[in-house]
Amino acid sequence: MLTDPPLVAGGPTLKELGGENPNDGHNVDFTVRYRLGRENSTWEYARTSQAQLLINLPEFKHGEELFVQVKAEQNGEIADDWGQELIVTLNKKVSIGGVLIDDDELVPPLDFTTHILGPSSVKLEWRPHEGVPPGRVELIK
Incomplete structure (x- = not known):
């Protein structure tokens, strides 16, 4: 005040x-x-x-x-x-697991499930981090 x-x-x-x-x-x-x-x-x-x-x-x-x-x-x-x-x-941050990260910084999935599909392929499933803006897309090669 x-x-x-x-x-x-x-x-x-x-x-x-x-x-x-x-x-x-x-x-x-x-x-x-x-x-x-x-x-x-x-x-x-x-x-x-x-x-x-x-x-x-x-x-x-x-x-x-x-x-x-x-x-x-x-x-x-x-x-x-x-x-x-x-x-x-303005400094915009996203909190992920108590860690502050710039909102434009890409963060890999930290909590995911792996399904083995064959000897050379897997399927990964995850939900976006809490606090990540909706509509954000992460591509993984």
Whole structure:
């Protein structure tokens, strides 16, 4: 939870805009705009009167960048306009057996059943690891 750092570079702190709890009667609202990727020119917007905000990013790739800006309003007036753009590099991992692996890294089946079909052929059967994105295909030669 934010307590005293500036909300945006060179701007007022949360305490200056209404204390540690923005809902303590000072009517501080924050507008957060964000976009996923440099090529995306469309900003998504979210408003809150809390010192933190969770945003849902249903689709993103490992290593993709999220651009975020914050604007503060107090009693309906802009207290601090859009601040500097914060750039966050997203790190997407999959947990397999407690081990974190990049989601684009191929992992061989670790738990499989072998059926001997003949002296020179076998059939392997397995279920995808828990946490592996659906639709992922692994080819084994």
